[in-house]
Amino acid sequence: MFDPTPTLDAIGNWMITTPVYDFMVNVGWAFAAAETLHFMALTLLLGSLLVVDLRGMGLLRFIPFEQAHKLVPLAIGAFVVNVITGLSFVFSNPWMYFPNMGFWWKMLFIIFAGINALVFEILVFRPYRNGNTAIADSNLAKITSALSLAFWFTVLILGRFLPWTE
Amino acid sequence: VLNQLQESGLADWVATSTWGYPLTLTTHGVGLAIVVGVVLIVSMRVMGLFPGIPLQVTRSLLPYMWAAFVLNLISGIALFTADAERFFFSLTFQLKILFIVIGLVVVVTLDQTVLKPAVRGGGAGVLPSYAKPLAIVSVLLWWFSVILSGRLIAYLS
Numbered sequence: 001m002f003d004p005t006p007t008l009d010a011i012g013n014w015m016i017t018t019p020v021y022d023f024m025v026n027v028g029w030a031f032a033a034a035e036t037l038h039f040m041a042l043t044l045l046l047g048s049l050l051v052v053d054l055r056g057m058g059l060l061r062f063i064p065f066e067q068a069h070k071l072v073p074l075a076i077g078a079f080v081v082n083v084i085t086g087l088s089f090v091f092s093n094p095w096m097y098f099p100n101m102g103f104w105w106k107m108l109f110i111i112f113a114g115i116n117a118l119v120f121e122i123l124v125f126r127p128y129r130n131g132n133t134a135i136a137d138s139n140l141a142k143i144t145s146a147l148s149l150a151f152w153f154t155v156l157i158l159g160r161f162l163p164w165t166e
Numbered sequence: 167v168l169n170q171l172q173e174s175g176l177a178d179w180v181a182t183s184t185w186g187y188p189l190t191l192t193t194h195g196v197g198l199a200i201v202v203g204v205v206l207i208v209s210m211r212v213m214g215l216f217p218g219i220p221l222q223v224t225r226s227l228l229p230y231m232w233a234a235f236v237l238n239l240i241s242g243i244a245l246f247t248a249d250a251e252r253f254f255f256s257l258t259f260q261l262k263i264l265f266i267v268i269g270l271v272v273v274v275t276l277d278q279t280v281l282k283p284a285v286r287g288g289g290a291g292v293l294p295s296y297a298k299p300l301a302i303v304s305v306l307l308w309w310f311s312v313i314l315s316g317r318l319i320a321y322l323s
Contacts, residue, residue, distance in 0.1 A: 036317045039198070040309055047203020050230065051219075060226060067218035071207070153196060160195040164188045 012094035024092030031092060034085045041081035042156060048075040049152055056120070056145025058137065065136040069125060102165025106158040113151035120144040168250040177247035187248070194241040198313070200234035205273060205308045212280060212293070212301035222284040228277060235270075258322050262315035269307040276300055 015021055024030045048071040054060045055068035090097045097103045124141045135141060158165075171177060180186040208224045208231075210216065246253050253259045280297045 032317060032321045036314050039313045039317060043199050043202035043309065043313070044206055045203075046199035047205075047207045050200065050203055051207055051227070054230075060223070062223045062226070063219055067216070070216055070218060153199075156195060156199055157192050160192040161188055 008094075008098045012098055015091045015094045018091060020088060020091040024088055031089075034088045038082055038085040038089075041078040041085070044078035045075050045082065046152060046156065048072070048078070049148060053145040053149045056124075056136075056148070057142050065128065065133075096166065097162075100162060100166050102158055102162045105165075106155055106162070109151050109155045109158060113148060113155065116144055116147050116151060120148065168254055171247045171250040174247055176244055177250070180244050180248035190241050190244045194238055194245060197234040197238035197241060198316075201231050201238060202308045202313065204228065204231035204234075205269070205304060208273075208276070208281075209301040209304040212276060213298050213305075222281060222287075225277065225281040225285055228273075228281075231273075253319070256319060256322070258315050258318040262312060262319065265307050265311035265315060269304065269312060272300060272304045272307060276304060 024034070051060065051063065052068050052071050052075065055063050055065060060068070120141070124135055124138070124144060127135050180190050204227050208227060211219055211221060211224045276297070280293060280300075284293075
């Protein structure tokens with residue numbers, strides 16, 4: 001079976017030669033600041049998804065479907081902030097994250113959430129915008145929306161659990 | 167009193183059992199995302215962003231916020247008892263509680279004087295002049311102050 005250890009070792013060894021590593025390790029407030037930003041962006045991500053997905057699940061029906069969807073760019077922006085701050089954590093100590101199975105579970109659920117979001121965009125929102133408004137009330141819309149919240153809250157929970165899955 | 171709290175069964179469970187602290191902290195994290203997330207969306211709507219979402223319907227998001235707030239009050243009290251003396255005398259903790267109290271007053275004020283009249287007026291009518299500044303204060307309080315002070319408790323004190 002494919003053994004990722006040498007590749008991860010190489011990546012980790014490279015990470016600790018970068019200025020990002022220096023900054024995160026040597027600047028006293030850097031880690032706390034990145035963590036605070038990570039938390040701020042996660043509230044924005046979950047807050048906007050709460051509206052998009054609860055509406056997708058058929059709740060909050062008085063919010064027009066396509067208007068709830070306008071919060072998606074906000075969620076994507078918040079996610080980008082969390083990828084950047086999240087990467088800065090890994091750069092600061094790759095040897096803490098790479099052997100941590102909780103970290104890989106978290107990455108896996110981010111991928112699940114991404115695939116699920118693409119399914120929603122392509123199979124629900126595009127047909128909706130092309131005139132198939134009934135699809136907003138389909139089971140597919142409800143299931144992908146519920147899965148979105150389930151996946152993202154799992155990501156949040158796994159992230160909070162990382163110190164104990166080491 | 168702080169000592170008694172620290173010696174309670176709840177404190178013991180949070181501080182020493184295998185699952186107590188991770189579960190309580192994770193619950194607190196889930197609640198935080200919902201409380202602050204909902205406050206951010208409602209505040210941004212009052213500030214005039216996402217005009218396609220009717221202002222009055224953002225009010226129906228608030229029950230989710232209150233449910234999550236109760237969750238965080240309970241998980242927060244549990245976390246507090248585990249190390250009551252350290253938290254009680256920590257400036258960052260005191261500031262966090264202060265920001266939460268002011269933040270709640272701001273949310274209730276926005277709800278009662280901006281969102282509730284919008285529901286009655288069917289979304290018509292002019293916002294009071296303080297609505298947008300108050301929404302900005304709400305974002306500053308919850309997003310910057312509560313999260314920053316909450317994170318700093320782990321680093322300072």
